[in-house]
Amino acid sequence: MSSRLRFAARLCGVVLLTPLFGCGPERNAFAPLCPVPRLIPSLADVTRYGGPGPAHDVTDLILQARVVAVNGSCEPGDDKSKLPAKVKVSISIQRGPAMKGRDADVPVFLAVTEGDAVRDKKVFALHLTFPPNVDRLTITSPDIDMDLPVTSEKSGAAYSIIAGFQLTPDELAANRQAGGG
Numbered sequence: 001m002s003s004r005l006r007f008a009a010r011l012c013g014v015v016l017l018t019p020l021f022g023c024g025p026e027r028n029a030f031a032p033l034c035p036v037p038r039l040i041p042s043l044a045d046v047t048r049y050g051g052p053g054p055a056h057d058v059t060d061l062i063l064q065a066r067v068v069a070v071n072g073s074c075e076p077g078d079d080k081s082k083l084p085a086k087v088k089v090s091i092s093i094q095r096g097p098a099m100k101g102r103d104a105d106v107p108v109f110l111a112v113t114e115g116d117a118v119r120d121k122k123v124f125a126l127h128l129t130f131p132p133n134v135d136r137l138t139i140t141s142p143d144i145d146m147d148l149p150v151t152s153e154k155s156g157a158a159y160s161i162i163a164g165f166q167l168t169p170d171e172l173a174a175n176r177q178a179g180g181g
Contacts, residue, residue: 032083033157035112035148037070042175043164046106050098061096065106068092068138070163074148074156082147083156088140089163091126095135102130107166110144112159119159120146123166 044067049056072087089108105125112120128139148156167175 032074032076032150033155034072034074034083034085035156035159035161037072037087037161037163038113039067039070040162040164041179042172043067043162043167045175046165046167046171047174048096048171058097060098062099063093063096063104063106065091065093065165067108067163067165069140070110070161072161077147081149081151083150085146085148085156085161086143087146087161087163088143089126090138090140092138093128093136095130102132104128104130108141109164109166110146111162111164112146112148113162114159122146 045065047064048062049060050062051060067089069090070087071090072085074083074085077084087110089110091106091108093104093106095102095104105127107123108126109121109123111118111122122144124141124144126139126141128137130137146161148159150156150158165171
């Protein structure tokens, strides 16, 4: 390759890359502080039984599930009074012998707390289908969008994100009795 052609190739590379130098965060700009995810043991497990009465055995088990992870990210938005966050919830679920069919909707919640006060709560159903010959799955929800109110004195770190199952009073009592908090 001639020296003129090499020079032209280098010049072309510099010209093409020049617009990218302005990309990325401003100098000394940091990612915003995000809420801290928390799991509360008494809300992180659900066991569903079929059949009448409070006494159940393994043949009555419909499903058993556990929240295994809460992950998220924050990015600064256009509105300085709101911090946009995206959160995902992962659950591990086992199909029991009393489950009819291979589909289930598991009610999960995501709550934003500030100290001990719940500021916002979303309940949604995670739908899943067990493939043939599979009785245990781990699934992750799609992104759940949240806007957190922030000020110059209060960052996203002032909040916590709690994920769990939307339990019946009996399910909550059973979890607490089993030592889940």
